[in-house]
Amino acid sequence: MEERIERIKKQLHAASYKLTPQREATVRVLLEREDDHLSAEDVYLLVKEKAPEIGLATVYRTLELLTELKIVDKINFGDGVSRFDLRQEGVAHFHHHLVCIECGAVDEIKEDLLGDVEQIVERDWNFKIKDHRLTFHGICHRCHDVDEKENEAE
Amino acid sequence: MEERIERIKKQLHAASYKLTPQREATVRVLLEREDDHLSAEDVYLLVKEKAPEIGLATVYRTLELLTELKIVDKINFGDGVSRFDLRQEGVAHFHHHLVCIECGAVDEIKEDLLGDVEQIVERDWNFKIKDHRLTFHGICHRCHDVDEKENEAE
DNA sequence: GTAAGTGCAAATCTTTTGCATCAGG
DNA sequence: CCTGATGCAAAAGATTTGCACTTAC
Numbered sequence: 588m589e590e591r592i593e594r595i596k597k598q599l600h601a602a603s604y605k606l607t608p609q610r611e612a613t614v615r616v617l618l619e620r621e622d623d624h625l626s627a628e629d630v631y632l633l634v635k636e637k638a639p640e641i642g643l644a645t646v647y648r649t650l651e652l653l654t655e656l657k658i659v660d661k662i663n664f665g666d667g668v669s670r671f672d673l674r675q676e677g678v679a680h681f682h683h684h685l686v687c688i689e690c691g692a693v694d695e696i697k698e699d700l701l702g703d704v705e706q707i708v709e710r711d712w713n714f715k716i717k718d719h720r721l722t723f724h725g726i727c728h729r730c731h732d733v734d735e736k737e738n739e740a741e
Numbered sequence: 742m743e744e745r746i747e748r749i750k751k752q753l754h755a756a757s758y759k760l761t762p763q764r765e766a767t768v769r770v771l772l773e774r775e776d777d778h779l780s781a782e783d784v785y786l787l788v789k790e791k792a793p794e795i796g797l798a799t800v801y802r803t804l805e806l807l808t809e810l811k812i813v814d815k816i817n818f819g820d821g822v823s824r825f826d827l828r829q830e831g832v833a834h835f836h837h838h839l840v841c842i843e844c845g846a847v848d849e850i851k852e853d854l855l856g857d858v859e860q861i862v863e864r865d866w867n868f869k870i871k872d873h874r875l876t877f878h879g880i881c882h883r884c885h886d887v888d889e890k891e892n893e894a895e
Numbered sequence: 896g897t898a899a900g901t902g903c904a905a906a907t908c909t910t911t912t913g914c915a916t917c918a919g920g
Numbered sequence: 921c922c923t924g925a926t927g928c929a930a931a932a933g934a935t936t937t938g939c940a941c942t943t944a945c
Contacts, residue, residue: 642927663817685868700858707854713882714839722874728867796902
């Protein structure tokens with residue numbers, strides 16, 4: 588945790604930004620809830636627990652800054668809000684998501700499944716890929732298991 | 742064109758909705774601009790050219806209805822607006838997009854490139870896939886060509 | 896007649912901005 | 921000081937909603 592904060596601090600400095608207490612509090616929340624997909628509002632509420640004086644605008648500005656520096660990724664699942672995900676360190680590619688249409692859970696796929704597909708796209712569409720977004724919508728293993736049990740019970 | 746309208750009319754009726762003149766005008770705009778990725782506002786302005794009395798709320802309601810019936814797909818490229826794409830007829834899968842980070846153009850890939858990947862996900866994550874969203878961000882062939890020319894000129 | 900559909904305006908929600916103030920070198 | 925950063929409130933967008941009116945069967 589501390590090493591990651593330290594690293595992020597360096598990334599900010601390299602781009603001549605400071606790691607202010609507010610920014611640090613925001614980053615800490617993102618680190619603690621790394622597997623959740625927090626909206627700006629979520630982050631704000633969690634930061635506020637530790638640092639009640641912070642303003643929502645600052646959280647937005649911090650998230651924007653972190654996105655710009657590619658420390659976090661801004662994602663969008665189609666509900667009206669943007670969500671923010673810390674990038675895995677040293678992993679260039681953006682992980683994929685599984686969104687359950689029954690329970691709303693969002694799981695992550697950290698493996699990169701798109702290597703072959705990207706080669707095809709680069710070659711056949713003459714498109715230089717810099718990033719990707721891949722989300723599957725369907726039924727997660729938990730809901731799937733529940734469905735099974737219901738069938739058994741019948 | 743007319744056959745597609747007819748088909749959509751049937752889909753609406755099957756779900757006990759009517760194809761009102763406003764809805765038809767909206768669908769016609771979507772058909773005419775099938776390769777664009779229109780926002781609700783875009784659609785509204787185009788519909789208004791033909792049927793000036795239509796209200797923005799009606800367009801939103803129509804697009805929501807069409808999304809629900811899976812006649813259109815609602816997509817989101819990370820600029821603050823939702824965009825709407827007519828589904829290809831008889832094509833279950835959702836096509837992919839190439840978003841150029843230089844010029845903002847959005848191209849479509851109509852082939853399904855995810856067959857293998859989906860098999861892996863269904864098997865290894867025990868996730869029943871119903872739909873997917875795949876977008877690549879990068880440099881399109883047009884901007885790429887421009888870059889080449891600039892290099893030659895140097 | 897009745898239920899669905901519409902137009903308009905107001906309300907809501909997310910995100911951004913202006914500006915006066917604050918903090919650190 | 922001086923610059924970047926912050927907090928607050930206001931503004932800006934996008935989308936939704938309430939409601940009275942219209943339209944088709």
